[in-house]
Amino acid sequence: MSNKRALLWHIQCAIFFNMNSGFDFIPSGTVTSSNGFLAGATYAGIKKEENLDLAILTSEVPCVAAGLFTRNRIKAAPVVLCQRRLSDRKATGVVVNSGCANACTGEQGLADAEEMTALVAAAIGAPPEQVLAASTGVIGEMMPMAQIRTGIKRIALSREGGHDMARAIMTTDTVPKEKAVKVEEGGYTIGGAAKGAGMIHPDMATFLGFLTTDAMVEPVFLQSALKQAADVSFNMVSIDGDTSTNDTLLLLASGLAGNEIITSSTGQAVLFQQALDALCIQLAKALALDGEGATKLFEVTVNGAPDRAAARQVARTVVSSPLVKAALYGNDPNWGRIMAAAGRSGVEIVESKIDLYLSHICMVKAGRPQPFDPAEAVKRLNRTEVTFTLNLNLGDGSAVAWGCDLTENYAEINSHYTT
């Protein structure tokens, strides 16, 4: 086994079997649980309803920064700004708003995003190019800059401000998503807040995520660790198959924990990656469960795929299937829809080799239906977390994806968003 594969295997074991994890989730942890980070939020008047809609996250010291962004060809102004500014892998603060996406807004949109960061930079005493921006909301409307200028002045920053920030980034989300893990051995913390009730899809869909750590981390490793964590978490979540113009995931590392610098070649890299993966998976599962109109979380594990990429593809196709999601909502043990979704995933699966389980109930063995107790199946479907496992029996590729059920409320919520 190569070093890289050994590392991945180690990480997966640690996460899935929770063996000697070396880190713990902090009760009420959030994006400002890491040492040196402050946040605050206000209702600036961007949203119609009076809810927090503008937030600032800052670090007491300049940070090493990593970012991942939408692959949509239509990129919102703040995404363009972040991609430019992260070329030096440094940042000190982030300004974020909900209610307006600042997408399809041209040069003025970019100027508005720049002004927002300049105002925050002035307030915190940092160079403007060290402040990043993110937005979520309606596409094609200009930023209401008068309200934003006033709003930024009003925001008070504090160690507890992460909770308000987690609320300020919500759109159709019903609950804030925020978590933090403490890595005892390294003496550092990783925290985060995310949003994304609608348009969540594999491949970084709308979705905003802000992560912080007080660990000292080498910049190139920080970026690769973020990519790896996103690949096993946010990129394995699907709510509706749409991806957005604004997807942004940022990770700022302040280095205030005073640890020995973590690089890809240090032993601490494995632990850091495990903790970051675990944090992102918890946030991703929270996003899936809070999918628009959703009533339950849907976890699909694919084993025995030809390789990891194939396993990911099958798992993501199954959790994205509207028919599977609707059956899940109705507690309907219609496993044929899972087989059909796997069959159209693009992976060369072999029907006669497939085993399919609902929790521990075997529904299909070697491609053939197995007798099962429908009442017991309905009981297991009628839980807040429903798990399916597909064994393709073709190789050793594995992956886990998360989704939610499709309910009448999805159409209801999404048919009246701008009006």
Add this chain to the structure above:
Amino acid sequence: MSNKRALLWHIQCAIFFNMNSGFDFIPSGTVTSSNGFLAGATYAGIKKEENLDLAILTSEVPCVAAGLFTRNRIKAAPVVLCQRRLSDRKATGVVVNSGCANACTGEQGLADAEEMTALVAAAIGAPPEQVLAASTGVIGEMMPMAQIRTGIKRIALSREGGHDMARAIMTTDTVPKEKAVKVEEGGYTIGGAAKGAGMIHPDMATFLGFLTTDAMVEPVFLQSALKQAADVSFNMVSIDGDTSTNDTLLLLASGLAGNEIITSSTGQAVLFQQALDALCIQLAKALALDGEGATKLFEVTVNGAPDRAAARQVARTVVSSPLVKAALYGNDPNWGRIMAAAGRSGVEIVESKIDLYLSHICMVKAGRPQPFDPAEAVKRLNRTEVTFTLNLNLGDGSAVAWGCDLTENYAEINSHYTT
């Protein structure tokens, strides 16, 4: 312009501008409108509710036959059977049922499909290998062969039987889909019946389609004409993004019209293709409008794509977007969702070049929002047919795709299908 491109252009002009089409839709036309075809149906007891669920289509003479099938890796038994039997491009009859997909049923499923065709072959006096089969319904259940044996005996064949056949293939469809065109110049007819309320998606999703013609057509051209027609019709329809194990499109040509044989090199080929395309497009639009829970038909035209494949990809991504479909349901002129869907289609679009129209209302010009009257936009969205046009201004590729809105009823219908 190459001959092929000239041909395509000719066809598109004829269809979209209805110039000298050379063919007419027959009032109450159906799959048995072509000379020499008979059909009949019965309630065999496969469905729980007493509705027609078993049908036979036959020709008075052996036919040249063409077929297209699902690309799902999980293929139902009747699909496997058809693919084997069509190697000689000949068929005389088809047996089809709804209520049971005969998928994931292994060797027994294949034996059952073979027995169904053998029973029909005996009844019509044809060799068993000249009878094809198709099924639609729940995956993973064995065919109720006792009922099917009795049912096949009960079916009476007639020239009018196409109407019953169109009903017998319905699952969650609310209306039968059947059409026929008469090509005066060639003296022949093309008829068809199709089903597919759920799981309809670009790339031949569950969907059954049965086409007949009394034209005499060269077998290889018949297959290529069917592929071309499917590519501009059924493969451009999306209802929910799922594709099935059972998709089947068959075309039988009896040759009874006594026309000069149509080959790809004869002048008649263009007219035959036009008529076949038009028939398939009408059936495809009927499928889209009858999408599960749908209240309106949604037509997206993409112009100015780098090539035709790119235009198809963008058009299909937009009509498949759950967020676009939900906005359509709510008469919400949220054009940003269309831009975002186009942006994630995988085509290298350029934001600053895009024009977007709702009917004739320009909503986006060169990537920037244009002022429009929201009341007028809502009025146009509140119609049974809503059309959007995206001009990418990158090349000369064009395509049209059809879909429907996403309503609360979709989740309702699909959450209780097997139970």
